[in-house]
Amino acid sequence: MDFLAQLQRAERKNQSMLCVGLDPEPTKFPGTMRGEPARIFDFCARIVDATKDLVIAFKPQIAYFAAHRAEDQLELLMAHIRRVAPEVPVILDAKRGDIGSTAEQYAREAFERYQADAVTVSPFMGFDSIEPYLRYPGKGVIVLCRTSNPGGSDWQFQRLADVDGQPRLFEHLARLAQTDWNRNGQLGLVVGATFPAEIERVRQLAPTLPLLIPGVGAQGGDAVATVKAGWRPDAPIVVNSSRAVLYASAGDDFATAARRVAMETRDLLNSARSTV
Numbered sequence: 001m002d003f004l005a006q007l008q009r010a011e012r013k014n015q016s017m018l019c020v021g022l023d024p025e026p027t028k029f030p031g032t033m034r035g036e037p038a039r040i041f042d043f044c045a046r047i048v049d050a051t052k053d054l055v056i057a058f059k060p061q062i063a064y065f066a067a068h069r070a071e072d073q074l075e076l077l078m079a080h081i082r083r084v085a086p087e088v089p090v091i092l093d094a095k096r097g098d099i100g101s102t103a104e105q106y107a108r109e110a111f112e113r114y115q116a117d118a119v120t121v122s123p124f125m126g127f128d129s130i131e132p133y134l135r136y137p138g139k140g141v142i143v144l145c146r147t148s149n150p151g152g153s154d155w156q157f158q159r160l161a162d163v164d165g166q167p168r169l170f171e172h173l174a175r176l177a178q179t180d181w182n183r184n185g186q187l188g189l190v191v192g193a194t195f196p197a198e199i200e201r202v203r204q205l206a207p208t209l210p211l212l213i214p215g216v217g218a219q220g221g222d223a224v225a226t227v228k229a230g231w232r233p234d235a236p237i238v239v240n241s242s243r244a245v246l247y248a249s250a251g252d253d254f255a256t257a258a259r260r261v262a263m264e265t266r267d268l269l270n271s272a273r274s275t276v
């Protein structure tokens with residue numbers, strides 16, 4: 001089953017547009033786990049077990065594992081998700097971008113070592129830096145477009161004088177992803193929940209692509225405005241929240257608290273859908 005079909009199936013089964021981001025930071029772990037990088041797998045597995053029926057996807061961010069020499073725990077976690085939630089796709093947030101020969105290795109890391117269903121990539125180096133990922137049939141490739149951070153405007157809002165209509169860079173990217181670049185039919189775009197107006201613009205330019213939308217929760221993005229701007233019945237949105245779910249409680253009830261926040265966020269997103 002390809003990435004798009006996996007998203008549609010999980011959205012239907014779990015009635016959810018929520019993606020729980022797995023950004024483990026040992027200093028924020030509860031109780032005896034606190035400050036223990038060796039407990040990264042245990043912490044994340046508890047979160048997965050507590051939220052797996054509430055999500056459209058999980059999104060581990062690779063830096064949180066690599067920074068603690070915990071890539072082996074990421075491998076274990078990926079296997080755990082496949083075992084306990086086989087219907088939930090996993091997006092490896094790696095934001096890779098390099099020349100083709102190196103991109104081949106990054107693609108191999110994401111899709112063979114970790115067996116991710118999709119990976120995030122940076123488009124800064126152009127199409128040949130993305131093409132190696134598209135050689136994996138059915139795998140999702142999610143291109144940074146209008147990121148959730150304020151500094152994203154430094155580049156993404158620049159106008160392209162040589163392109164018809166002089167679009168802003170993120171608009172040009174959205175158009176390319178919907179058309180010429182989408183060679184395996186599994187491209188998606190990252191658009192921040194902190195910028196609903198741009199989500200709407202991207203949705204105009206890329207009407208059928210899945211959108212990965214980080215920025216609700218800790219970054220303060222507007223969940224309701226996000227759904228109104230981006231959700232369409234035939235184009236999934238994957239709305240990510242990491243810290244607000246993971247660290248909903250600093251106590252031993254952290255998994256129960258994570259489930260409560262995930263459920264509230266899922267329900268809020270769903271309630272906004274009825275207004276589209």
Ligand SMILES: O=c1ccn([C@@H]2O[C@H](COP(=O)(O)O)[C@@H](O)[C@H]2O)c(=O)[nH]1
Nearest residue numbers: 021061147148214217218219241242243
């Ligand atoms: O534009 C982007 C792209 C990726 N991210 C990632 O999403 C999560 C957000 O975490 P929160 O704790 O919910 O703020 C994190 O892994 C980022 O690396 C993003 O925030 N914005």
